[in-house]
């Protein structure tokens with residue numbers, strides 16, 4: 001549950017939205033109040049790789065969403081973590097340690113079914129792992145997919161991972177987000193907005209019972225204040241994306257398209273994504289034999305809403321009802337298909353969130369200026385003001401540093417000058433020590 005603060009589950013003002021999670025998962029299961037993921041820098045790739053590997057970023061190598069590769073040929077500029085260049089290849093070359101899935105596969109001759117899905121590739125990869133890239137020739141292509149908001153479709157790199165036929169869109173198998181939601185929920189996302197009064201009926205094949213109704217809080221916030229909102233679920237002035245590109249290839253020409261992006265800020269996206277997960281669990285036969293399988297799933301949209309509307313917004317509060325419903329749906333499905341007591345379901349957040357209403361990562365332009373004033377102009381390679389990825393990481397032209405100046409000097413300078421904002425600056429040597 002991405003960006004799901006612990007107080008969403010414990011604060012009596014908010015928690016009615018998570019009624020099932022609290023009353024069934026937390027009360028009937030074990031609840032670990034001091035469970036902790038050890039990493040700094042709340043970035044999608046970082047948090048999910050810590051979950052997948054159990055290793056801290058300095059060991060697993062994933063220290064940000066954007067990492068400068070050591071292999072200048074392969075990736076001369078700042079690639080999205082794992083994705084390499086081009087951006088959407090879903091390549092694992094930056095991940096230095098195995099995930100639990102990698103190790104299970106190796107240990108049990110690829111017999112475990114491994115599934116990892118998220119709207120974001122960098123989350124699915126961090127949890128799922130290397131697929132066929134691990135111990136080359138000895139690992140198989142696991143089902144590691146991004147539920148692409150650019151396409152409204154599952155998407156992957158077939159070199160390392162597999163996209164099963166039932167998750168491939170066609171007229172005979174209309175699984176694209178808009179087609180799926182219309183057929184199974186009666187929602188036309190091209191015209192229907194998400195409002196605080198939206199009532200959804202789940203007629204999907206995976207529903208606890210057909211016609212299940214998902215209802216939000218009907219316009220009353222926990223403190224009694226009322227609210228109203230209405231958001232479109234597609235970007236109407238953007239052309240619809242192709243519904244054929246589902247595999248990465250240089251020729252396929254994957255292009256970013258924001259048509260379905262807005263759906264991620266509504267409950268609609270999560271309903272579709274959860275159904276894609278359950279479809280895979282069903283078709284792969286997860287839990288049907290004596291070999292332990294491993295399935296990861298990421299409720300990414302909590303994070304999306306938190307960034308855009310705020311961590312205590314009515315939008316997020318209303319949206320939580322959908323997440324709670326989906327958790328109930330997943331558990332009900334597993335109970336029916338696998339059997340209660342024959343599987344373990346673990347629910348965790350990857351990080352919390354604070355109120356940054358504009359959704360921006362906070363950084364201080366003065367920081368960049370001060371470093372260049374002190375150590376030389378042009379010394380910083382990645383300047384966010386030029387649109388370069390930042391991720392709390394500053395890349396310096398080491399060769400241009402003044403004589404007798406080390407990265408350590410720069411780090412201590414940042415701590416001294418910006419102590420009000422910067423608790424600690426680490427050099428690359430400290431990170432990978």
Ligand SMILES: [Zn+2]
Pocket residue numbers: 002003043044047303350351
């Ligand atoms: Zn996150």
